[in-house]
Ligand code: SF4
Protein backbone atom coordinates (compact mmCIF):
# COMPACT_ATOMS: atom_id res chain seq x y z
CA UNK A 1 0.00 0.00 0.00
CA UNK A 2 1.42 3.39 -0.98
CA UNK A 3 0.15 6.63 0.51
CA UNK A 4 1.62 9.83 -0.92
CA UNK A 5 1.37 13.23 0.73
CA UNK A 6 1.61 16.02 -1.84
CA UNK A 7 0.77 19.70 -2.29
CA UNK A 8 0.51 21.91 -5.32
CA UNK A 9 2.04 24.81 -3.41
CA UNK A 10 5.13 24.68 -1.22
CA UNK A 11 5.16 25.77 2.43
CA UNK A 12 1.69 24.49 3.30
CA UNK A 13 2.93 22.15 6.06
CA UNK A 14 3.21 18.92 4.06
CA UNK A 15 6.38 17.62 5.72
CA UNK A 16 5.16 18.45 9.26
CA UNK A 17 1.98 16.52 8.49
CA UNK A 18 3.90 13.59 6.94
CA UNK A 19 6.32 13.34 9.88
CA UNK A 20 3.46 13.26 12.38
CA UNK A 21 1.49 10.74 10.32
CA UNK A 22 4.61 8.53 10.05
CA UNK A 23 5.05 8.72 13.83
CA UNK A 24 1.42 7.72 14.50
CA UNK A 25 0.91 5.14 11.74
CA UNK A 26 4.16 3.34 12.61
CA UNK A 27 2.67 2.37 15.98
CA UNK A 28 0.25 -0.13 14.45
CA UNK A 29 1.92 -1.21 11.23
CA UNK A 30 5.23 -1.73 9.50
CA UNK A 31 5.91 1.43 7.58
CA UNK A 32 8.66 2.76 5.34
CA UNK A 33 8.97 6.51 4.82
CA UNK A 34 10.22 7.89 1.53
CA UNK A 35 11.34 11.49 1.10
CA UNK A 36 10.74 12.14 -2.58
CA UNK A 37 11.30 15.89 -2.35
CA UNK A 38 14.63 15.39 -4.13
CA UNK A 39 15.49 19.11 -4.40
CA UNK A 40 15.01 19.82 -0.70
CA UNK A 41 14.79 16.56 1.25
CA UNK A 42 14.35 17.26 4.96
CA UNK A 43 12.05 14.59 6.35
CA UNK A 44 15.19 12.94 7.75
CA UNK A 45 15.58 15.88 10.16
CA UNK A 46 12.04 15.61 11.53
CA UNK A 47 12.33 11.83 11.82
CA UNK A 48 15.75 11.98 13.46
CA UNK A 49 18.03 9.92 11.27
CA UNK A 50 21.36 9.71 13.08
CA UNK A 51 23.33 8.00 10.31
CA UNK A 52 22.76 6.54 6.88
CA UNK A 53 23.11 2.79 6.44
CA UNK A 54 23.67 3.21 2.71
CA UNK A 55 24.22 6.14 0.36
CA UNK A 56 24.38 5.11 -3.29
CA UNK A 57 25.16 7.44 -6.18
CA UNK A 58 22.57 7.38 -8.94
CA UNK A 59 24.45 7.18 -12.24
CA UNK A 60 21.54 8.05 -14.45
CA UNK A 61 23.08 10.49 -16.89
CA UNK A 62 26.15 11.70 -18.70
CA UNK A 63 27.78 15.02 -19.50
CA UNK A 64 29.86 16.12 -22.49
CA UNK A 65 33.56 17.00 -22.39
CA UNK A 66 35.58 18.90 -25.00
CA UNK A 67 39.17 17.82 -25.65
CA UNK A 68 40.89 21.22 -25.56
CA UNK A 69 43.91 19.87 -27.48
CA UNK A 70 41.77 18.85 -30.47
CA UNK A 71 39.16 21.67 -30.39
CA UNK A 72 39.74 24.19 -33.23
CA UNK A 73 37.64 26.88 -31.53
CA UNK A 74 35.12 27.16 -34.38
CA UNK A 75 32.25 27.66 -31.88
CA UNK A 76 29.68 25.66 -33.88
CA UNK A 77 28.82 23.53 -30.83
CA UNK A 78 28.16 26.64 -28.72
CA UNK A 79 25.72 27.99 -31.31
CA UNK A 80 23.72 24.75 -31.35
CA UNK A 81 23.78 23.73 -27.68
CA UNK A 82 20.11 24.01 -26.61
CA UNK A 83 21.08 24.64 -22.98
CA UNK A 84 23.67 27.37 -23.69
CA UNK A 85 26.31 25.63 -21.62
CA UNK A 86 29.29 25.88 -23.99
CA UNK A 87 31.55 28.92 -23.69
CA UNK A 88 34.86 30.10 -25.15
CA UNK A 89 38.05 29.88 -23.14
CA UNK A 90 41.42 30.92 -24.60
CA UNK A 91 41.46 29.50 -28.13
CA UNK A 92 39.03 26.64 -27.58
CA UNK A 93 35.60 25.95 -26.03
CA UNK A 94 34.55 24.43 -22.70
CA UNK A 95 31.37 22.91 -21.32
CA UNK A 96 29.72 23.89 -18.07
CA UNK A 97 29.11 20.44 -16.58
CA UNK A 98 26.42 21.64 -14.18
CA UNK A 99 24.29 22.86 -17.08
CA UNK A 100 25.00 20.04 -19.56
CA UNK A 101 22.03 17.70 -20.13
CA UNK A 102 24.01 15.18 -22.19
CA UNK A 103 21.74 15.65 -25.20
CA UNK A 104 24.48 14.88 -27.77
CA UNK A 105 23.77 17.87 -30.05
CA UNK A 106 27.31 19.28 -29.70
CA UNK A 107 28.92 16.01 -30.69
CA UNK A 108 26.69 15.68 -33.76
CA UNK A 109 27.41 19.20 -35.06
CA UNK A 110 31.15 19.28 -34.26
CA UNK A 111 33.02 19.05 -37.59
CA UNK A 112 36.10 17.47 -35.96
CA UNK A 113 36.59 13.80 -35.08
CA UNK A 114 36.63 12.66 -31.42
CA UNK A 115 36.76 16.14 -29.91
CA UNK A 116 33.64 15.76 -27.82
CA UNK A 117 33.30 12.75 -25.56
CA UNK A 118 30.95 11.86 -22.72
CA UNK A 119 31.48 10.78 -19.16
CA UNK A 120 28.99 9.40 -16.61
CA UNK A 121 27.57 11.96 -14.22
CA UNK A 122 25.98 11.54 -10.82
CA UNK A 123 22.86 13.71 -10.48
CA UNK A 124 22.14 12.58 -6.94
CA UNK A 125 21.95 9.87 -4.31
CA UNK A 126 19.51 7.34 -2.97
CA UNK A 127 20.18 6.79 0.72
CA UNK A 128 18.47 4.95 3.52
CA UNK A 129 18.75 4.68 7.28
CA UNK A 130 16.71 4.01 10.39
CA UNK A 131 14.69 6.77 12.02
CA UNK A 132 14.66 7.16 15.81
CA UNK A 133 11.14 5.71 15.67
CA UNK A 134 12.19 2.27 14.48
CA UNK A 135 11.20 2.39 10.82
CA UNK A 136 13.40 3.02 7.78
CA UNK A 137 13.45 6.13 5.63
CA UNK A 138 14.65 6.29 2.05
CA UNK A 139 15.67 9.66 0.67
CA UNK A 140 16.13 10.81 -2.92
CA UNK A 141 18.71 13.59 -2.85
CA UNK A 142 19.41 15.59 -5.98
CA UNK A 143 22.70 17.45 -6.34
CA UNK A 144 22.47 21.22 -6.98
CA UNK A 145 21.52 22.11 -10.52
CA UNK A 146 21.07 18.53 -11.73
CA UNK A 147 18.10 17.30 -13.76
CA UNK A 148 16.35 13.90 -13.59
CA UNK A 149 14.59 14.26 -10.23
CA UNK A 150 11.87 11.95 -11.58
CA UNK A 151 14.33 9.15 -12.37
CA UNK A 152 15.93 9.60 -8.97
CA UNK A 153 12.59 9.26 -7.17
CA UNK A 154 11.86 6.19 -9.30
CA UNK A 155 15.17 4.69 -8.07
CA UNK A 156 14.31 5.57 -4.48
CA UNK A 157 10.95 3.82 -4.85
CA UNK A 158 12.72 0.74 -6.22
CA UNK A 159 14.87 0.76 -3.08
CA UNK A 160 11.78 1.13 -0.86
CA UNK A 161 10.25 -1.98 -2.43
CA UNK A 162 13.13 -4.03 -1.01
CA UNK A 163 11.69 -3.51 2.47
CA UNK A 164 8.90 -5.66 3.77
CA UNK A 165 6.21 -3.22 4.93
CA UNK A 166 2.45 -2.66 5.14
CA UNK A 167 2.66 0.96 4.16
CA UNK A 168 5.00 3.07 2.06
CA UNK A 169 4.47 6.70 3.11
CA UNK A 170 5.82 9.11 0.50
CA UNK A 171 6.51 12.79 1.12
CA UNK A 172 6.33 14.22 -2.41
CA UNK A 173 7.83 17.51 -3.55
CA UNK A 174 5.56 20.51 -3.90
CA UNK A 175 4.33 21.36 -7.38
CA UNK A 176 3.69 19.22 -10.42
CA UNK A 177 7.21 18.43 -11.62
CA UNK A 178 8.80 15.13 -12.68
CA UNK A 179 9.55 14.02 -9.12
CA UNK A 180 5.91 14.59 -8.12
CA UNK A 181 4.71 12.55 -11.08
CA UNK A 182 7.14 9.76 -10.12
CA UNK A 183 5.81 9.92 -6.55
CA UNK A 184 2.14 9.76 -7.53
CA UNK A 185 2.52 6.97 -10.06
CA UNK A 186 1.87 3.68 -8.25
CA UNK A 187 0.18 5.28 -5.22
CA UNK A 188 -3.03 3.85 -3.80
CA UNK A 189 -3.97 7.20 -2.25
CA UNK A 190 -2.68 10.74 -2.57
CA UNK A 191 -3.38 13.20 0.21
CA UNK A 192 -3.41 16.72 -1.20
CA UNK A 193 -2.52 19.28 1.47
CA UNK A 194 -4.07 22.67 0.85
CA UNK A 195 -4.29 25.96 2.74
CA UNK A 196 -7.40 28.17 2.57
CA UNK A 197 -5.98 30.61 0.03
CA UNK A 198 -6.69 31.15 -3.67
CA UNK A 199 -3.04 30.43 -4.53
CA UNK A 200 -2.95 27.13 -2.67
CA UNK A 201 -6.28 26.02 -4.16
CA UNK A 202 -5.16 26.98 -7.67
CA UNK A 203 -1.98 24.88 -7.31
CA UNK A 204 -3.86 22.01 -5.66
CA UNK A 205 -6.27 21.81 -8.59
CA UNK A 206 -3.35 21.54 -11.01
CA UNK A 207 -1.94 18.73 -8.88
CA UNK A 208 -5.32 16.98 -8.77
CA UNK A 209 -5.31 16.78 -12.58
CA UNK A 210 -2.16 14.64 -12.35
CA UNK A 211 -3.61 12.51 -9.57
CA UNK A 212 -6.70 12.01 -11.73
CA UNK A 213 -4.57 11.17 -14.77
CA UNK A 214 -2.97 8.29 -12.87
CA UNK A 215 -6.41 7.20 -11.60
CA UNK A 216 -5.27 7.43 -7.99
CA UNK A 217 -7.83 8.09 -5.25
CA UNK A 218 -7.35 11.64 -3.93
CA UNK A 219 -7.97 12.70 -0.34
CA UNK A 220 -7.47 16.18 1.08
CA UNK A 221 -6.32 17.91 4.24
CA UNK A 222 -6.99 21.60 4.78
CA UNK A 223 -4.15 22.97 6.90
CA UNK A 224 -4.49 26.20 8.90
CA UNK A 225 -8.19 25.91 8.11
CA UNK A 226 -9.25 28.48 10.72
CA UNK A 227 -7.22 31.38 9.28
CA UNK A 228 -9.82 31.74 6.52
CA UNK A 229 -12.91 29.77 7.53
CA UNK A 230 -15.15 30.87 4.65
CA UNK A 231 -12.57 29.83 2.10
CA UNK A 232 -12.01 26.51 3.91
CA UNK A 233 -15.71 25.78 3.53
CA UNK A 234 -15.56 26.75 -0.12
CA UNK A 235 -12.69 24.28 -0.67
CA UNK A 236 -14.60 21.55 1.14
CA UNK A 237 -17.68 22.04 -1.03
CA UNK A 238 -15.54 22.17 -4.16
CA UNK A 239 -13.73 18.96 -3.26
CA UNK A 240 -16.97 17.19 -2.31
CA UNK A 241 -18.28 17.93 -5.79
CA UNK A 242 -15.16 16.30 -7.20
CA UNK A 243 -15.65 13.27 -4.92
CA UNK A 244 -12.50 14.13 -2.93
CA UNK A 245 -12.93 13.40 0.76
CA UNK A 246 -11.52 16.04 3.13
CA UNK A 247 -10.14 13.72 5.80
CA UNK A 248 -9.10 16.50 8.14
CA UNK A 249 -9.05 20.21 8.85
CA UNK A 250 -6.07 21.31 10.91
CA UNK A 251 -6.18 24.64 12.77
CA UNK A 252 -3.25 27.04 12.78
CA UNK A 253 -0.99 26.06 15.65
CA UNK A 254 2.19 27.67 16.93
CA UNK A 255 3.23 24.18 18.12
CA UNK A 256 4.16 23.35 14.49
CA UNK A 257 6.86 26.03 14.48
CA UNK A 258 8.06 24.98 17.94
CA UNK A 259 8.31 21.35 16.77
CA UNK A 260 10.25 22.44 13.67
CA UNK A 261 12.68 24.27 15.95
CA UNK A 262 13.10 21.06 17.96
CA UNK A 263 13.35 19.01 14.73
CA UNK A 264 10.74 16.48 15.83
CA UNK A 265 7.20 15.44 14.81
CA UNK A 266 4.58 17.74 16.39
CA UNK A 267 2.61 14.78 17.76
CA UNK A 268 5.65 13.61 19.71
CA UNK A 269 6.62 16.88 21.35
CA UNK A 270 3.21 18.56 21.64
CA UNK A 271 0.75 15.66 21.87
CA UNK A 272 -2.18 17.68 23.23
CA UNK A 273 -1.88 20.57 20.79
CA UNK A 274 -4.70 21.41 18.34
CA UNK A 275 -2.48 20.27 15.44
CA UNK A 276 -1.80 16.92 17.13
CA UNK A 277 -5.46 16.32 17.96
CA UNK A 278 -6.40 16.94 14.32
CA UNK A 279 -3.60 14.68 13.04
CA UNK A 280 -4.63 11.90 15.43
CA UNK A 281 -8.14 12.00 13.95
CA UNK A 282 -6.70 11.91 10.44
CA UNK A 283 -4.48 8.94 11.36
CA UNK A 284 -7.55 7.07 12.72
CA UNK A 285 -9.43 7.75 9.49
CA UNK A 286 -6.45 6.46 7.51
CA UNK A 287 -6.19 3.35 9.72
CA UNK A 288 -9.74 2.45 8.67
CA UNK A 289 -9.13 3.28 5.03
CA UNK A 290 -5.77 1.58 4.43
S1 SF4 B 1 25.52 17.42 -24.59
FE1 SF4 B 1 23.88 18.87 -25.10
S2 SF4 B 1 23.68 20.10 -23.28
FE2 SF4 B 1 25.65 19.11 -23.11
S3 SF4 B 1 27.07 20.54 -23.98
FE3 SF4 B 1 26.47 19.16 -25.63
S4 SF4 B 1 24.76 20.23 -26.63
FE4 SF4 B 1 25.07 21.21 -24.64
Ligand code: SF4
Nearest residue numbers: 071072074075077110
Ligand atom coordinates in the same frame (compact mmCIF):
# COMPACT_ATOMS: atom_id res chain seq x y z
S1 SF4 C 1 32.36 22.37 -32.65
FE1 SF4 C 1 34.05 21.03 -32.04
S2 SF4 C 1 35.88 22.03 -32.77
FE2 SF4 C 1 34.25 23.55 -32.85
S3 SF4 C 1 34.39 24.64 -30.86
FE3 SF4 C 1 32.99 22.94 -30.59
S4 SF4 C 1 34.22 21.26 -29.84
FE4 SF4 C 1 35.61 22.75 -30.70
